[in-house]
Amino acid sequence: MYGSKVKLRFLFIVIILITLILTIFLILKSLEENVVYFQSPTEIKLLSEVKDNKIRVGGMVKKDSISINANEVRFIITDFKNEINVIYTGAVPNLFAEEKGVVAEGFLKDRSVFSATKILAKHDENYMPPEVKTALEEK
């Protein structure tokens, strides 16, 4: 019916299509697995269950809340409605200070304690992560 060249070309197109679909599927799948959601202390308070996936918490560092010892840094993130205690072992960025915006990445222990694995640096004193901005504007 068709020549072998046409068949070959058809096969080629089918293979390319399948690869394309597989690639897109693969990308979306791992996107789903590796996305880190951003939540404000209020959103955490309203969580129905505490999951053990990695999240980011953003807000302001509460005044007089930073305490430090040889192993860890503790502080409180607030969005002026609710707050959450953060325990952190690791290096802090330069602009980490009380009453400044902060984004911490890590895992929830329960609704009021967050164990951070990373605190994100910001390079501009006037800069505030968009997440924090919205969270603060909503208050």
Next chain:
Amino acid sequence: MLYSVIGYYSLILGLFSAIILIYFSIKNFQNSELLDTKILSFSFLQFFLVVISFLCLIFSFVLSDFSNETVFNNSHTTKPLFYKITGTWGNHEGSLLLWLLVLTLFILLFLIKTKNQTIKYKILTLVFQQIIIIGFFIFLIKTSNPFNYLFPVPEEGLGLNPILQDPALAIHPPILYLGYVGSSIIFSSSLAATSLNMISSGWASHIKKWVLISWIFLTLGILLGSIWAYYELGWGGFWFWDPVENVSLMPWLALTTLLHCILVLEKKHILTSWVIILSIATFTLSMSGTFLVRSGILNSVHTFANDPERGLFILIFLFSLIFLSIFIFFFFHKTNNKDSSSLFWLSKETSIIVNNWFMMYFLSVVLIGTIYPIFLDVLSSQKISVGPPFYHKLIIPFLIPFLLIMAIGPKLGWIKSKLLEKNHLILFLIISILISAIIVINFNSNFLLNTILVSSSLYLFVVTLRDSFNKKYKNISQNISHIGFSLLILSILLNNLSSSEIITNLKVGETLEVNKTKIIFKSINQKEEKNYKSIKGTFIIQNIDGIKNKMYPELRIYNQPNIVTSEADIKTTLMSDKFIVINLVKNQEYFNVRYQVKPFMLWIWLSVVLICFGGSMSFFKKKYEK
């Protein structure tokens, strides 16, 4: 004050010269005579006007003329002269003026340097380039005028973000922009060539130089940014998959693919559509890079200033350019059917095409990871970020076939070939696997994956190294670049496998001992500098082997703006870097200390330099190979 006025009006005159140039071009295009002295002099005038404008901005910075809003926002009288000058392009307005400067410079160079091409082609390239230039002139004058006047004149400026007061970052933007903007010439000329239906081998060897120039500068620009991030941000890493980094990687991937396609086009007159699409893609990605960084849409930790109106302008401009190029591509581009089907599976061009597809895949992974959070935010106002695991998972496994094809591909001939020296290749593969297994077994990590990864990059290294001593496969620039790439992957892998880190909080006088490494915090010294206060710590680090090292990490508290930066102290040796950085938490006695041992850091930088060096070698190639 005076400089601002001169600068502003030369910008407006520059815009007019662009319009005049387009007018002349269209007029000349019809009679196609050698009237291009007029065009050349106007291009020169335009470049000259932009240079004047740029110099005026530099003078305003040097003289701390705070009646200029840009200077007021980004400078300060106590800032060292060097950073007053580099501060010119350390901000949005100045960096766009730099974009424009490079745009006009490149078209001028293009007109002067292009000799063996038709007048029509040169003129059409000029027209397309002038369309881009006009867009940037209007953008600059309308939304981001660097010469805005402030009244009353402030006494003192706000100062430059101290994190930008750094030698590497001072030259990073100009170099990166030479790469970004260099792709504009590729864009314009490939559109011109498409319209005139002259995409051919001859055109390929003519445009190859321009592709190489932008590619080298883009690579160097990314390298400088990476080095800066390594020592200035205090994270001890060199690549964070941050959106701002990703937007520079995307044009790089497109440009690298384009470079390889052009080589095939030069030899075999195939892949014409690829070349056109990639030329368009590279420039589009460079522009959207500027757009994403400057619009503040990206949720990045490096985001500097931002303004939605600017973003909208670039977006509209970008879409009109894309629309224009797609129109030209579909209406003027004619594919030659006769040679498109003659691909044989085992040949140099097939291996290049397969690896091009891999690079396109890497590009789409980076693209999706970068823009997906933006879309999700717009659609469902959910805030997310995509971290390194996403990129690692999707890119690393595919590096293996990529590296293997890179090793074997160059050994194949064009058109149809047989794989010679099979025994050698298999022997090398076995040796690479054995060596890698011996290396990797010392680290307790994923043995199988790491061995395969290390061995495939080692394989590329060994095979390419041998090729460079073999007359038959000798191709200096390609050999050097590919060796550079294999070294890059190899050193990144080994760096990842064997880096170690100690993070702790210490008071002055305290000692910490972890894993036989002793960290002694001896003392701190305070010192007043011109525009900052310095706090320098003295640390004694005692390694496993008992060797003592003194290290001096520093904190700088800048007056204007009031920002603390930490200057890491890095002891670089051939085999490994020792990296220490301190930070102050809330003026308490404790200092936050991070100490890292990072093997092969130097090799990461050197291998990128090697990649660039290989690229630049192909400029000299003709002289001794033909």
